[in-house]
Amino acid sequence: MNRNHDHHCPCCFLPPYIEERLALSDDPVIRRIGHGTSRAGVTARTMRMMQPSAIQGRNPRPGTSRNRTVYDMEGLDAPLPGVERRGEGQSATGIAEVDAVFENSGITHDFYKQVLKRHSLNGAGYPLKGSVNYGFQVVGAYWTGDQVLYGAGDGVYFLSAALSLEIAAHELTHGLIEFTSRLLYQDEPGALNESFCDIIGISVVQYHANLPAESANWSIGGDLVGSGLGDVHGVRTFLAEKAFIDHPFLGTDPQPKHMRNYVHCSEDNGGVHTNSGIPNHAFYLAAQSIGGNVWEKATLIWYDAFTNALNPQATFSQAAQKTEAAARRRFGDREGDAVAQAWLAVGVEPRD
Amino acid sequence: MKVTLTEVGGWANLRRSCTLDTASLSRPLRRKLELNCRSALSAKVELADASVRDSCTVTLVVEIDGTQMSASFVEPGAPPELRPVLEVMRPLCRPGR
Numbered sequence: 001m002n003r004n005h006d007h008h009c010p011c012c013f014l015p016p017y018i019e020e021r022l023a024l025s026d027d028p029v030i031r032r033i034g035h036g037t038s039r040a041g042v043t044a045r046t047m048r049m050m051q052p053s054a055i056q057g058r059n060p061r062p063g064t065s066r067n068r069t070v071y072d073m074e075g076l077d078a079p080l081p082g083v084e085r086r087g088e089g090q091s092a093t094g095i096a097e098v099d100a101v102f103e104n105s106g107i108t109h110d111f112y113k114q115v116l117k118r119h120s121l122n123g124a125g126y127p128l129k130g131s132v133n134y135g136f137q138v139v140g141a142y143w144t145g146d147q148v149l150y151g152a153g154d155g156v157y158f159l160s161a162a163l164s165l166e167i168a169a170h171e172l173t174h175g176l177i178e179f180t181s182r183l184l185y186q187d188e189p190g191a192l193n194e195s196f197c198d199i200i201g202i203s204v205v206q207y208h209a210n211l212p213a214e215s216a217n218w219s220i221g222g223d224l225v226g227s228g229l230g231d232v233h234g235v236r237t238f239l240a241e242k243a244f245i246d247h248p249f250l251g252t253d254p255q256p257k258h259m260r261n262y263v264h265c266s267e268d269n270g271g272v273h274t275n276s277g278i279p280n281h282a283f284y285l286a287a288q289s290i291g292g293n294v295w296e297k298a299t300l301i302w303y304d305a306f307t308n309a310l311n312p313q314a315t316f317s318q319a320a321q322k323t324e325a326a327a328r329r330r331f332g333d334r335e336g337d338a339v340a341q342a343w344l345a346v347g348v349e350p351r352d
Numbered sequence: 353m354k355v356t357l358t359e360v361g362g363w364a365n366l367r368r369s370c371t372l373d374t375a376s377l378s379r380p381l382r383r384k385l386e387l388n389c390r391s392a393l394s395a396k397v398e399l400a401d402a403s404v405r406d407s408c409t410v411t412l413v414v415e416i417d418g419t420q421m422s423a424s425f426v427e428p429g430a431p432p433e434l435r436p437v438l439e440v441m442r443p444l445c446r447p448g449r
Contacts, residue, residue, distance in 0.1 A: 029394060077428070077435060135428070136435065137442040140363030142400040142428050145403025148430055158364070159446050167363065221364055231448070235364045249447040250366070266411070273365035315364075 015093075036222055053055040067120070068105045070098045071131040073149070081131045081147055097132040097162035101150060104168035105130060111169070111204045112176070115295050116303050121175040128172060132162040140224065141167050143174035156228040157249070164223035165208060170201035180307035181314070188315045190272035195279035198308045202238065203299040213287045213294045218242065236277065238284035259316070259347030278346050279316060285342035286323075297335060303326045317351035324350050353386050354415040357441040359427075362408035372443040389414050389438040393423050395431035404428060412437060 071082035071144025072095070076311045085098040088107055105128040114251045120126040129147035129251060141161040148171040150162035175185055182251040183210045206216050206330055219234030220243075229249060237243040242253035255277030256262055262278065263271045287298035304326035310319060320343035328336035357418040358369040374382045392412055395407065410430055425434055 069393075077432070123375075136438050138427070139359075139366070139368070140362075140406060140408070142407060143402065143405040144428065154442065154445070158366075161363070170363070171406065176353070178403070197405075224364060229372075234365065251448070254365075268361040268365065273361065273406075275361075 005236055005254070010286075014268060043246045044123065060101040065125060066106055066109045067127040068102055068109070069127065069129050070105075071129070072099045073131045073134045075133055075136055075152070080144070080149075081129055082134075084130075088298075095132075097150065097152070097160055100163045101130040101132055101148075103170060104165045105172065107208050108169040108172050108204055111200075111207055111295075115207060115299065118176075121172065121180040126175070126179070130162075132160075141171050143171045145175075145178070148172060153224065153226065156216060157226045158224050158229075159226050159320055161224060166201040166205050166220065166223060169204035170197040173197040173200040176200075176307070178316075182312045183306075183310065183314060184312045185269050185272060187270035188275070189313055190269050190304070191275035192279055192310070192319050194272045194276035195283070196302065198236075198238075198276060198280055199283050199299065199302055203295050206293070207295045210293075213292070216294075219286055228322050236280075240281060244266075255280075257346060272347065278348070279319060280350065281348045282320070282342045284337045285345050286327075289338035289342060295333060297327075301330060301335065301339060304330060315351075316348045319343075320348045321350035321352050353389065355379075355385065355389055355437070355441065356383055356413040356414070356415075357437065357445065359445070360409050360411075361406075363406040366447050368447045370441055370446065372441065372444060384423040385437070385440055386422070388440075389391075391433040392431070392437050393421050395423070395433035397423065397425060397431070398429065400426040408411045410434065410438075 002136035025260060032319060065090060068088055069084060070086045072085045073082040076082070086093050086102050109128060112120060115305050120128065123135040128302065130150060131147060132150045132349060133152050134149040137150060137154045139153055139158040140151055142149045148168065150160065153159045153161065174193070177193055177196060184191040185193055202216070202218065202220065206213070217233065218238040220237065221235035222233050225232050226237065232244050232247065232250065236255050241259050243255070244250050246250050254274050256261065256275065257277050259278060263274045265271045265274070268274065283298060283302060287294045290297050301323055309322040309326065320340070322335050322338045324343070342349060354371060355374060356369065356371040359365065360367045370398045374385055377385065389412065393414060407426050407428065409424055410427050411422060411424045412434070413420060425431065
């Protein structure tokens with residue numbers, strides 16, 4: 001069985017945009033470095049990124065400029081990133097998926113900048129790249145370590161991921177994590193990784209629609225659901241209830257919302273998309289208790305903790321401790337108490 | 353030959369699968385799919401890219417005269433030999449846990 005494995009490697013990290021600059025240098029030696037690192041591929045890049053001392057963006061510099069490029073894979077799997085369709089400053093193409101990814105990447109970039117005070121994924125303007133129409137009837141989207149790949153779905157049960165703001169924000173936030181806490185993609189840290197991406201995804205959607213927390217539906221994946229699935233509002237939810245129960249195709253939503261129901265399994269890197277339901281629900285409870293717009297307090301608390309305080313092996317208990325501390329530090333005891341209570345309600349006790 | 357394709361995981365954390373008996377296909381289609389399945393089963397399986405997030409696992413199971421053979425691949429990053437099989441099987445797949 002082919003499995004994901006996270007690695008640590010004592011190499012230095014060179015962001016792709018710097019590699020590209022090096023590759024264009026007039027100096028043949030520098031050019032060779034650029035080409036060499038680019039050819040090393042995504043795996044080697046990530047292995048370099050795993051070196052803790054090379055962490056980028058822990059002290060992000062706010063900036064202004066977006067740097068988006070959208071490509072079209074035209075249904076193919078390779079070579080990435082595909083045919084370039086739209087870059088920064090270029091007008092709409094008329095291709096719905098291309099223009100949606102371009103806009104949604106911009107909305108996410110602006111959320112990072114205006115709300116999180118962060119300039120892109122690494123805090124220094126990391127280019128946002130997306131390729132639409134990846135593969136044959138691919139459902140969902142992937143973060144490759146360098147860019148987002150969007151599947152077109154099957155058109156019946158699942159629609160194109162490229163049209164969803166929530167999915168764009170979720171996938172790009174996987175990149176942000178790689179530049180900050182580098183949460184391992186396995187078991188509890190993996191579920192925290194997934195949860196933080198869901199949290200930023202839903203925060204960007206609520207922010208963009210100017211939706212107060214109490215008016216939002218807190219459902220994830222509604223954009224992806226095709227008519228073949230009938231009356232399903234999402235593939236998971238931040239709420240205590242199940243996103244779907246006894247559905248003829250989907251069965252019952254497997255996400256737990258309390259530690260006593262934590263799912264121990266080998267699939268999906270130890271159930272990272274399943275157990276993320278627990279921290280997701282804690283976030284929801286904290287946001288409801290704090291009140292107001294989610295992006296004004298709750299999202300900032302989680303951002304502080306998840307980017308500046310957690311280590312790659314972080315547990316749910318450590319996330320509880322760090323978010324509570326972040327809430328007290330940034331806002332005060334009322335918010336700190338709300339966060340602590342939210343984690344206790346999902347069965348997680350704060351522990352350093 | 354009985355062919356089963358199952359996909360698990362991904363952003364949506366869903367399962368979709370289908371089973372096809374190649375005896376139900378026309379002779380040319382049957383030969384083509386059976387050849388493609390054999391190629392996919394013998395394709396080199398690379399270690400999954402550790403940097404990929406929201407990947408899914410695609411498992412191909414082939415049964416011939418009661419003997420089962422299977423291979424699992426991580427997508428994105430599945431070998432090109434799997435693609436012709438996906439083109440036949442994915443349109444037949446339904447979601448289900």
